[in-house]
Amino acid sequence: MFYLHFALFMRRLLMTTNGRADILIVDDQPKTLRLLTTMLEKQGFRVRTAIDGDVALEAVANQLPDLILLDIMMPNMNGYEVCQKLRAAEATQNIPIIFLSAITNTEDIVKAFTAGGNDYVSKPFQAQEVLARVETHLELRKMEQELKHKNMLLEQELMERRAAEIALREALMREKELSRLKSQFLTMVSHEFRTPLTVIQSSAELFATYHHRLNEDERAHQLENIRQSIKTITTLLDNSLLLNYAESNILPYHPxxxxxxxFCKKLVEEINNLNPKRTIHFSHEPARIHVEIDPQLTRYILLNVLNNAIKYSPVTCPIMLEVHRYNGNVQFRVEDQGIGIPANDLVHLFEPFFRAKNVGETAGLGIGLSVAKLAIDLHQGTIQIDSQENRGTTITITLPA
Structure with a gap:
């Protein structure tokens, strides 16, 4: 609608400013038509004529005039009816209409204005009077169009400013949230790194100072502490790096x-070797399932879910990994009998740095599932978490085959 009004405005503005306004004369008297045509064309106006109301409406439909001189007493359709029809249409409701009529009684003149006329000139008319009124109404129309155009530009500018303000507020909110997350991240990372670094330092000092007094089992134990602590730090760094990639939309995806x-057999064997006190039970159907996935991202997804199952479930409770075909896709199902997830926390699990309120002192940054979700999204897959507090958790991951 904005562009329609703008186009109409520019057309009329150009026509009125270069002296070539288009005027439609509607009168059933040929003599009057010739007289007005000659008079207006001498003043540089472009003139069209119509001998009755139907012809006038057709002429207006073909090309909108800038002003209409309209007789009242005409056959078939009088000037009042023509004016009312023009005022009823959006495209023509603002065209200036000057009535020209021999009717001079007040009631009929008032009726002309009530029908929507802008002015009234009685016949016989004076040429200077008609020209003056034509030029006045064209100038008023021009000013009205200029004002409307400025208002439209102002509204457009206000809309753009509002949009810019909204975008700025959203950017500030994102920046504020990013700053909060960075601060939270640094706090959590410093805390999470402190524990394994302390273990490494203590074991290294103990080994350096008392290695000659330690028997083989004690030395192996201290080396294992160092190895596990290095593994923890490496995992923290990998997760942090992946989160940075994910938030920057540059997470690599190579299916x-x-x-x-x-793939899963090797992964389960690796996890079981690293966690000799725990056993992940693996089942699958059929014997082979070939799909296109990103091995690195899928490894991260499953490692994260399986390590969480190990971390948040008792040593005596089994952990199950099942892989099978599902509606043409591949589905991974991890089930544990651990501490579960509080119902109110389920909707927040994929938010960076979020940790359920029942994790206690268990180490973690709360970024694993958020990155895993982004990796699943890159595969155009889904993840579903079903959990009951103190009963366990089942996580189902579906990836397109």
């Missing part, structure tokens, strides 16, 4: 054909 059964 290749993979036998996920073989």
């Amino acid at each position: 290749v054909a993979v036998d996920v059964v073989r």
Whole structure:
């Protein structure tokens, strides 16, 4: 609608400013038509004529005039009816209409204005009077259009400013949230790094000072402490790096054909070797399942979910990993009998740095699932978490095959 009004305005503005306004004369008297045509064309106006109301409406439909001189007493359709029809249409409701009529009684003149006329000139008319009124109404129309145009530009500018203000507020909110997350991240990282670094330092000092007094089992124990602590730090760094990639929308995604059964067997074997006190039970159907996935991202997804199951469930409770076909896709299902997740926390699990309120002193940054979710999204997959506090958690991940 804005562009329609703007186009109409520019057309009329150009026509009126260069002296070539288009005027439509509607009168059933040929003599009057010739007289007005000659008079107006001498003043540089472009003139069209119509001998009755129907012809006038057709002429207006073909091309909008800048002003209409309209007789009242005409056959078939009088000037009042023509004016009312023009005022009823959005495209023509603002065209200046000057009535020209021999009717001089007050009641009919008032009726002309009530029908929507802008002015009234009685016949016989004076040429100077008609020209003066024509030029006055064209000038008023021009000023009205200029004002409307300025208002439209102002409204457009206000809309752009409001949009800019909204965008700025959103950017400030994002920046504020990013600052909060960075501060939270640094606090959590410093805390999470302190524990394994302390273990490394203590074990190293103990080994350096008393290695000659330690038997083989004690030395192996201290070396294992160092190895596990280094593993923890490496995991923290990897998770932090992946989160940075994910938030910057540069998380690498390189899908290749993979036998996920073989893939999962190797992964489970690796986890079981690193956690000798825990055993992940792996099942699959069928024997081979070939799909296109990103091995690195899928490894991260499953490692995160399986390590959480290990971290938040008792040593005596089993952990299950099941892989199978599902509606043409591949589905991974991890089930534990751990501490579960409070119902109110489920909706926040994929938010960076969020940790459920029942994790206690268990180490963690709360970024693993958020990155895993982004990795699943890159595969155009889904993740579903079903959990009951103190009963356990089942996580189902579906990736397109």
